[in-house]
Amino acid sequence: MLLPGEIVVDNFAGGGGASTGMEMGLNRHVDVAINHDPPAIDMHKMNHPETKHYCESVWDVDPVEACAGRPVGLAWFSPDCKHFSKAKGGRPVDKNIRGLAWVTIRWAALVPVRILMLENVEEFMSWGPCVEVSPGKFKPCPERSGETFDAFIKVLTTGLNPEHPAWPEIYDALGDHFPYHMIESGLGYEVEFRTLSACDYGAPTTRKRFFMIARNDGAPIQWPEPTHGPEGSGLQPYRTAADIIDWSIPVKSIFGRKRPLAENTMKRIAKGIQKFVVEAENPFVVPEAANIPFITEHANASSQRNMPADEPLRTICAQVKGGHFAVVTSSMIKLRGSNIGHGTDEPVHTISAGGNHIGELRAFLIKYYGTNYGHAMNEPVQTITTKHRFGLVTILGEDYQIVDIGMRMLEPHELFAAQGFPEGYQISHSSTGKKLSKASQVARCGNAVCPPVAQALVEANIGSNQLNEIAA
Template sequence: MIRDQFLLDIAEEMIVDNFAGGGGASCGIELALGRHVDVAINHDPEAVLLHSMNHPQTNHLCESVWDVKPLEVTQGRPVGLAWFSPDCKHFSKAKGGAPVKKEIRGLAWVKIRWALLVRPRVMILENVEEFVTWCPVIKGEDDALRPDPDRKGETFDGFVAMLTTGIAADHPAFLEACEFLELDRAGALAQRLLNGLGYAVQYRELRACDYSAPTIRKRLFMICRCDGKPIVWPEPTHGAPTSAAVLAKQRKPWRTAAECIDWSIPCPSIFERARPLADATQRRIARGLKRYVIEAADPFIVTLSHGEGKPGAAQRWGSGARDIRAPFQTVTANSSYAVVAPTLIQTGYGERPGQAPRAPGLDKPLGTAVAGGVKHALVSTFLAKHYGGNYQGDGAALDAPAHTVTTADHHALVSSHLVKLRGQCTGSAADEPVPTISAQGTHIGEVRAFLVKYYSEGGQDQDCRDPMHTIPTKDRLGLVTVAGEEYQIADIGMRMLEPHELYAAQGFPASYVIAPAMANGKRLPKHAQVRMCGNSVSPPMAAALVRANVPEMASWSAGETRRIGAAA
């Protein structure tokens, strides 16, 4: 990040970030070019606060994009790059058959406005993949507006036509553009739309996990340029661990959810809640446990360490995750290990008819961060190992020091996965990218199941935690085999992921400030932090596109900035 650097603005061309939000696109542009965005526009004061804290050299306009006058903003200076991320909630498939608002579906016309008035050399638009279905809306019997199912893509095609070679005067998209942009259909600006603005336009769906972000977020990107240079689509840098490109070392394996999780945060038991979990949530947890804990074939190992040697210091996860097939690190008197098979499950709101509970693995990217309220939770299973019928007591939580290490292993093994509190996800393992992050709340949770050693006869009725005495162990319910030995679920904990974990999953640098102080002295509230994350562009994705298409706009510090971003 260049937040704390002073850069003399000597670039000829400007960079403008429309719909700037909390700064995902601006962050990516900085990582790619080593220079700040010149102008950032957003109507939300909380978003502008977060953006201005991280991009203090940018000129911030806290107003509607419709109130911004491009000619006054630029004052004759050419625009080399303009980024557009209009509100996508009325295009997203998560919207289902709910009513829509025409004024929100029409926000993309702002791109046409900037093209008409200041003609940016390169424009990049980001939206959900359903943006290509943009079409006129019609009133139903309830007078609510909904997309016309018989005209899918009609407005989108007209949008592209006006940017490129032109459109017929009676095309509904032209009429809608004139309505939104307040153009006289007989005037000179409208005539330019009819003739086409002469941009070369291409669009593709890309996934952030393929470009170094630990989230599976998939978005449609449209690149437009009018300078005669070719549109460049960056080659993916990452891929599935089992893909041919990764095995040939041509690409790196996807970054994973496991590296985003703050393992020091404990998971409260789901059986000690004041209000029981919803049935749909319990079904998702059960499905995730079955797939990523009970039936997990290859859990991985993480190191547990003590905090600074102080009495009562919380245990924290060590820096490296280790494959279960690899040798252990040196075992010392104050170290312990944990087996982890993490997964995400998605819960909340209940499933639609025929919809299975979702539990994507943590060995995949986190699902797309969207504004529609997708909920996730992290699920972890703790395995408490016992020998010879002698039980060690209640065991140690992650936030407590380990018991005394003896020649007999009495320490816990940990198997974990994430739960997503909405949609069709079946959970996710820890070595997968993080599922989509929602802007509507902290909807990704961690689930940890505590396990005790299972014996074929005698002793199996004794659990390491009291709440689970009712589990019918004779039915061998919830057995997990680790290194040839059987363990049994004794308790399950769940917590929602924190904002700093979500921002890490979205690909923001660790140095990004997500809780700036407001005018009243309080920090930006958690719900606002999550909303901004869910609405944000994944910075690595933006960086890849910008670096590929406008490398000539990079400042002298671009290389150093890229190194900073990669290290973060």
């Protein structure tokens, strides 16, 4: 637990993922939140009204002024990760953004901070100097990978030799009036770091991130044990995409759209349906209790009819070949890279801030009595007709025919749920009541720390047992 008078600070606070997790772990609000982005700070204010907010660059906030003489029990840092992430590919990086983590050293040197936690992508451990490849454009130097990260750890712990090549970058980041003797002698923290997967702590996403814990109070650093795992692990089962999907949201057929889907998207859909429905030993079937927004009817030689689920059923005919009303399967599609998606009974893949790229596919099926089911499934799906059948699926020993496929992208509230945000977290409107665009909402979500992971780290290191260990 926190010691008397200590405060909690969230640097790079964003929309509030780390703050939410810390609050759940501490059972109290975060005292100070800092972020340069007005929409992010506005969302943070909506959900954390007791916090003092600074809508400024982290470099413009004076730690001494912000703390007002109070010691910091816990300071959280999530510096911008996009110029470390492998998703950046071979594109140039901004060395100033890569150097944002030095603000951690600024806080630790200027005010009493007992525990530091830092979150970033795994590639943060490769932090090293950049080389200029063309005027004003930089790329990480492959021969010196990890050099700056090594210096960062030395500064936090035992000290950095003035001959270390990272010193020019440190001077550039921290400025002329910083107490550099503290860097030479070291800040005296014990430091450990690991990569953790959010799904292991109850978030329904596989998001994997680097976490660092540093403390100077003599108590041991604790890493939380996973609470969730695969079947047979003895842990609670992983939370999955099915847990966060809002089944009441309609899906639009991939066929007959005014603006046809791109060819590559159709190929992804075909491969995903093949893998997760047609060839799956146990395709994920949408729960019977779900409010599916439309029902597919396929009556003998008549045309297929889709109808809303909240309307009375159409006339039920006798002796209809193929049966009437559908079983519905679901799988996930990922519109990025070469990844086709995953099963709905798995955690959602990593959500990024750069646009919504995760969607849901629903295959609508009826009982199947024919023999011809169409073309190869590694080709784009062809137009559905009553005679040309392209997908045969066996579920619990019963054969079903795919008669339609619907696709939609996940909505922001589903993505926030996938990150592990609590139900009711306010994301759709600003503090003035203005409705936020989906892009703005997704940006806050993709940049967020998964609250359950932050909660687990805080509970492990600032629990009631920690006071006893410190006193001993």
